Amino acid sequence: PPSRLPGEGFSPYVDGLIFDGDANYRTMFQAIASHGDYTEWLETARECRKMSTTARIMLAAAFASVLIQRLGGLPFFVHLWGVDSGTGKTVALMLAASVWGDPQIGRYVQTFNSTAVGQEKTAAFLNSIPVLVDELQLAKDGRGRTQFNVYALAQGVGRTRGNKSGGVERTPTWSNCILTTGESPLTSTSDGAGAMNRVIDIECRASEKVITDGMRIANTLKKHYGYAGRLFVEALEKQSMETVAALYQQIFQELSANDTTEKQAMAAAMILVADVLATRWIFMDGQMLTMPEISAFLQSKAAVSAGERGYRYMCDWVAQNVNKFSQIMDTGDVYGVIENDVAYIINSVFRRAAEDGGFSSSALISYLKQQNLIMTRSKNNTRGKRIRGVLIECIALRLASEESDTEIDFVEI
Numbered sequence: 132p133p134s135r136l137p138g139e140g141f142s143p144y145v146d147g148l149i150f151d152g153d154a155n156y157r158t159m160f161q162a163i164a165s166h167g168d169y170t171e172w173l174e175t176a177r178e179c180r181k182m183s184t185t186a187r188i189m190l191a192a193a194f195a196s197v198l199i200q201r202l203g204g205l206p207f208f209v210h211l212w213g214v215d216s217g218t219g220k221t222v223a224l225m226l227a228a229s230v231w232g233d234p235q236i237g238r239y240v241q242t243f244n245s246t247a248v249g250q251e252k253t254a255a256f257l258n259s260i261p262v263l264v265d266e267l268q269l270a271k272d273g274r275g276r277t278q279f280n281v282y283a284l285a286q287g288v289g290r291t292r293g294n295k296s297g298g299v300e301r302t303p304t305w306s307n308c309i310l311t312t313g314e315s316p317l318t319s320t321s322d323g324a325g326a327m328n329r330v331i332d333i334e335c336r337a338s339e340k341v342i343t344d345g346m347r348i349a350n351t352l353k354k355h356y357g358y359a360g361r362l363f364v365e366a367l368e369k370q371s372m373e374t375v376a377a378l379y380q381q382i383f384q385e386l387s388a389n390d391t392t393e394k395q396a397m398a399a400a401m402i403l404v405a406d407v408l409a410t411r412w413i414f415m416d417g418q419m420l421t422m423p424e425i426s427a428f429l430q431s432k433a434a435v436s437a438g439e440r441g442y443r444y445m446c447d448w449v450a451q452n453v454n455k456f457s458q459i460m461d462t463g464d465v466y467g468v469i470e471n472d473v474a475y476i477i478n479s480v481f482r483r484a485a486e487d488g489g490f491s492s493s494a495l496i497s498y499l500k501q502q503n504l505i506m507t508r509s510k511n512n513t514r515g516k517r518i519r520g521v522l523i524e525c526i527a528l529r530l531a532s533e534e535s536d537t538e539i540d541f542v543e544i
Contacts, residue, residue, distance in 0.1 A: 190409070195308060267312065386422065
C-alpha cells in the first residue's frame with residue numbers, strides 16, 4: 132500500500148515495486164502516479180488557492196495526511212456539503228486528489244462503499260495518503276441515523292475479524308485523512324461527541340463557489356497530476372521532524388486556547404502545518420491559510436458536547452409537545468407536567484424521547500445531573516410527581532430560559 136515502510140522509503144515512490152494485492156485496489160494503486168506537466172498543475176493549483184479558503188483547506192488536507200503518523204495525530208475528516216449544484220465541491224476533491232495521482236472519479240477518487248469492512252480496507256490500503264469519496268450519500272438505518280461510521284474510521288484501527296480458513300485476519304490500521312463531499316453534513320446533532328470531534332464540516336453555497344470555472348479546472352487536473360505529493364514526501368524526508376513537531380505544537384496550543392475541542396484543534400493544526408510546508412516547498416505564492424480562516428469552520432465545545440446537544444434537544448422536544456403536559460383531563464397521551472420552568476417528564480417517556488433523538492438516555496441523564504439541569508431526590512435521578520392524580524417517577528428537567536446565564540461545563544459523554 133502507499134505508505135512509509137521503515138527503511139524502504141515511501142511506497143509507491145520506490146523503484147522495482149510490483150503490486151501483488153487485492154485486485155479491487157489495482158486501479159487505485161495504478162492511479163497514484165505522475166502524469167502530464169508539473170508546471171501546468173502548479174499554475175492551476177495556485178489559481179485555485181486564490182479562489183476560496185475552502186480550496187486551500189482541501190489542498191492542505193491532502194498534504195496533511197502524510198503528517199498524521201509522524202506527528203502522532205489521529206485520522207480526521209474534511210467534508211464539503213451543500214444542496215446547490217455547481218459549487219465546485221467535486222472539483223475541489225479532484226484538486227486534492229491531483230496532489231497524489233489521477234483525479235478521475237473511479238480511479239483514485241471513489242464513490243461510497245457502504246460496508247464497514249470496505250471502508251476499513253480502503254483506508255488501510257491507502258494507509259498514509261488521503262481517502263477521497265465523492266457524493267457521499269449516507270445510508271440510513273430504521274431510525275434515520277447514518278450507517279457511515281465516522282468515529283470508527285477516525286480511530287485508525289479496524290476490527291479483528293476471522294477468515295474463511297478459521298484463522299484471524301491481520302487487523303487493518305491507517306493514519307490518513309478522509310476527504311469527502313455530499314449533500315448534507317457528515318454529522319448531525321444526534322451524533323456522539325467522538326464523531327463530531329473528528330469532522331470539519333464545510334457548507335458550500337452557489338453564491339460562494341469553492342472553485343469557479345470548474346469544468347476548465349477539472350479538465351486540466353485530469354491531464355496534469357501526481358507530482359506534488361512526491362515532491363512533498365521527498366522534502367519531508369530531508370526535514371527535521373523535531374522542527375515540524377514544534378510548529379505543530381505551537382499552532383495546536385493557540386487553537387486550543389479558543390472555544391474548540393482538543394481533537395478539532397489537532398485536525399486544524401495538522402492542516403495549517405501542512406499548508407505552511409506546502410507553501411514553502413511547492414506553491415511559493417504567499418497564500419498561506421491563517422488561523423482565523425480555519426477556525427471559522429471548527430466546532431465549538433458546546434456544539435461538540437453530546438450532553439449539551441441532548442439538553443437542547445429535550446428542551447425543544449418539550450416545547451413541541453407542550454399540549455401533552457396539560458393537567459386538564461382528556462383522552463390524549465400525557466407526558467408529564469410543567470411547573471415553574473421545570474418539566475416533570477415521565478421517566479419512560481423521557482428515555483424514549485432521548486433515544487428517538489439519537490442520544491443515550493442513561494448518558495444524557497448522567498450529564499444533566501452533573502450539570503444540575505435536573506432536580507433529583509437523594510441518589511435517585513428522578514422525582515416523584517402527581518400527574519392527573521397519579522404519583523409517578525419523573526425526570527425533572529430545568530428548562531432553558533432567556534434570562535439564564537448559567538455557565539455549563541461542556542464534557543464529552
